[in-house]
Amino acid sequence: MRQSANLTGEYMPVKKGDVVRAIREKLENSVEAKASDTRFPAYLFETQGEVVDIKGDYAFVKFGQVPTPNIWLRLDQLEAFK
Numbered sequence: 075m076r077q078s079a080n081l082t083g084e085y086m087p088v089k090k091g092d093v094v095r096a097i098r099e100k101l102e103n104s105v106e107a108k109a110s111d112t113r114f115p116a117y118l119f120e121t122q123g124e125v126v127d128i129k130g131d132y133a134f135v136k137f138g139q140v141p142t143p144n145i146w147l148r149l150d151q152l153e154a155f156k
Contacts, residue, residue, distance in 0.1 A: 088128065088133060088149055088152060089125065089128070090125055090127065090128065091124065091125060092124070092125045093122045093124060093125075093155045094124075094125060094135060094152040094153060094154060094155055095118065095119055095121065095122065095123055095152070095155045096114070096119050096135075096147060096151055096153075097119075097151055097152065097153050098114075098119050100148075100151045101114060101147070102114065104148065106148070115142075117137055117142065118137070118145075121137055121139040122138070122139070123135040123155070124136050124138065126144060128149075131150075132148055132149065133146070133147055133148075133152060134146055
């Protein structure tokens with residue numbers, strides 16, 4: 075089982091169906107951000123995303139509040155949505 079950080083910085087298992095959000099600091103300072111536009115939309119950090127799939131160190135996350143495409147994020151860039 076893969077893990078991601080929770081709100082206190084502790085690591086927790088992440089599995090399909092979990093409700094998560096992106097961690098701004100980890101996403102903005104990532105290699106992925108440096109390779110593309112660093113102006114990430116607020117919904118990544120403020121709304122609930124559902125883990126649809128996990129492959130290696132990445133989770134495929136579906137954000138349902140706004141009509142957007144699903145996105146692959148590294149597990150360490152995710153935290154439980156509380």
